[in-house]
Amino acid sequence: MINLNKIRQNGKFLFLAYDQGLEHGPRDFNLKNYDPNYILDIALESRYTGVILGHGLAEKYYQDFYKDIPLIIKLNGKTSLPKIQPISRQLCSVERAIKLGASAVGYTVYDGSPKEPEIFSEFGKIVETAHDYGLPVIAWMYPRGDDIKDDMATDLLAYSARIGLELGADVIKIKYNRDMEGFKWVVKNAGRAKIVLSGGDKLSGKEFLKVVQEVLDCGGSGVAVGRNIWQSDKPFALSRALRRVVVEGKKPEEVFDLLDSGQK
Ligand code: FBP
Secondary structure: OOOOHHHOEOOEEEEEEOOHHHHOOHHHOOOOOOOHHHHHHHHHHOOOOEEEEOHHHHHHHOOHHHOOOOEEEEOEOOOOOOOOOOOOOEOOOHHHHHHOOEEEEEEEEOOOOOOHHHHHHHHHHHHHHHHHOOOOEEEEEOOOOOOOOOOOOHHHHHHHHHHHHHHOOOEEEEOOOOOHHHHHHHHHHOOOOEEEEEOOOOOOHHHHHHHHHHHHHOOOOEEEEOHHHHOOOOHHHHHHHHHHHHOOOOOHHHHHHHHHOOOO
16 A cells, blocks of 8 residues: 555645646736745645645756655646647656655546547556555546536546546545535545545635535545635635644634734
8 A cells, every 4th residue: 555644644635736837827827826936935834745746847946945845746737728639648757756856646637538548548657657666646537528518517526536546546636516415425436545625716715615624524635726725815824724624623614713814
């Protein structure tokens, strides 16, 4: 069994995702959060249990003083520019990720895509190599493509979670549709793989913490979120509150006051 303890605390995962510069481009950014150093400072201060970067950013920004934050290298990626069938090819090897200091690797699987056979095969090789090195693998399980009518349907999310388990993922990053009863079934289908919330568009701080709590109540093991944090006016304060909920087991209402604390 792969040891996940390097990337979790109290059994919970608190990941800050920052691969959006490639996936979405600068439309997600403002004059603060375009800077990878700003994101790494947030991750460091609130002791995220992992920061998710592509190899390009990791090489230039993951300096020694950030090394307390475990690094998760996102091995594949794509832009939103071409209108092609969903596929995101591997851009960095597992070995290169290890040289860059990775404690885990990540990969987006578009189940349901016409390109599914290629995606599964590429992901399978990554799981094999990463596990040979003892490295956990995090799968972004995103059903996508013309055959997918509703990518947030509970049955489909459960199927995606199961595919992640079947393909060897240790942690499954998946979107949440606010159907709590249904999401418990999603978590069950992930078996011994752990489910973490994939963020989505920015909500208010309070609403976001409530969503996080719902996922935890369904049996989820944490979060892997980006825009909800670093698009916030006070990402440091929100991160402190988020840590209390995810890692320390506080209820959102107990930490709402933290959202207004501090300047940033
Ligand atoms: P957010 O928390 O900002 O939604 O990020 C989660 C994430 O999975 C990123 O890791 C990735 O860049 C992005 O969403 C992909 O989003 P999509 O393919 O849905 O546009």
